[in-house]
Amino acid sequence: MQYFxxxxxxxxxxxxxxxxxxxxADAPLFAPTMPRSGNKxxxxxxxxxxxxxxxxxxxxxxxxPTHPMTGKTWPPIPPSLLDLWDEVAGYPLPPEACLINYxxxxxxMGLHQDKDEEDFSAPVLSVSLGDTGLFRVGxxxxxDPTRKLELKSGDVVVLGGEDRLxxxxxxxxxxxxxDLIAEGGRLNLTLRRVTKPK
Ligand code: MD3
Ligand code: FE
Numbered sequence: 001m002q003y004f005x006x007x008x009x010x011x012x013x014x015x016x017x018x019x020x021x022x023x024x025a026d027a028p029l030f031a032p033t034m035p036r037s038g039n040k041x042x043x044x045x046x047x048x049x050x051x052x053x054x055x056x057x058x059x060x061x062x063x064x065p066t067h068p069m070t071g072k073t074w075p076p077i078p079p080s081l082l083d084l085w086d087e088v089a090g091y092p093l094p095p096e097a098c099l100i101n102y103x104x105x106x107x108x109m110g111l112h113q114d115k116d117e118e119d120f121s122a123p124v125l126s127v128s129l130g131d132t133g134l135f136r137v138g139x140x141x142x143x144d145p146t147r148k149l150e151l152k153s154g155d156v157v158v159l160g161g162e163d164r165l166x167x168x169x170x171x172x173x174x175x176x177x178x179d180l181i182a183e184g185g186r187l188n189l190t191l192r193r194v195t196k197p198k
Contacts, residue, residue, distance in 0.1 A: 001163040007156040019078035026075045035060035042107040049077045051097040051194045095191035104185035111169040122193030123160030130181035134171040153178045
């Protein structure tokens with residue numbers, strides 16, 4: 001795990017937020033539901049890129065090229081994020097999915113592994129915008145000890161190698177810790193490879 005605190009300054013954060021808002025205008029945030037239980041996740045989501053991560057009660061976790069409500073293909077990944085990937089991912093192929101998570105109020109994300117991708121050799125790259133998130137990361141077993149990290153607006157985290165399959169989650173958001181998003185809350189953008197390279 002590589003942590004780059006304040007990789008984006010205020011000006012760059014404003015630009016990234018504007019890009020995220022354009023994506024959301026075309027591909028609205030949706031409320032994902034868990035497989036089997038059908039319980040709603042507290043985080044709302046959307047995506048950009050050739051693939052997007054979605055989940056619902058019937059079909060479970062998966063990547064697909066279209067938005068679950070509009071049926072349209074996802075908008076493209078903003079160029080600034082493609083540049084960031086080239087700079088810090090250390091992977092020769094471009095990201096295929098950018099998942100955008102929006103946390104407001106009491107939203108959180110339980111401890112989980114990201115393993116819906118075909119290719120774990122590529123890292124996952126995360127950018128945080130808005131209110132601080134209390135991030136928790138452990139090891140490859142759910143029982144491994146975890147440590148906490150405050151992810152602040154402008155921070156970047158790259159999860160590669162051994163850490164690619166580490167358990168992780170967001171315990172909660174600290175409201176009022178950033179002025180970036182007028183409505184409050186936290187946006188997290190994760191860049192991923194989905195398919196296995198041939
Ligand atoms: C550690 N998102 O979308 S980003 C997710 O802040 C997710 O929204 C969190 O977990 C969020 O799946 C955490 C940081 C992150 C992303 C991927 C990881 C940490 C990771 C993959 C492996 C280990
Ligand atoms: Fe995750």
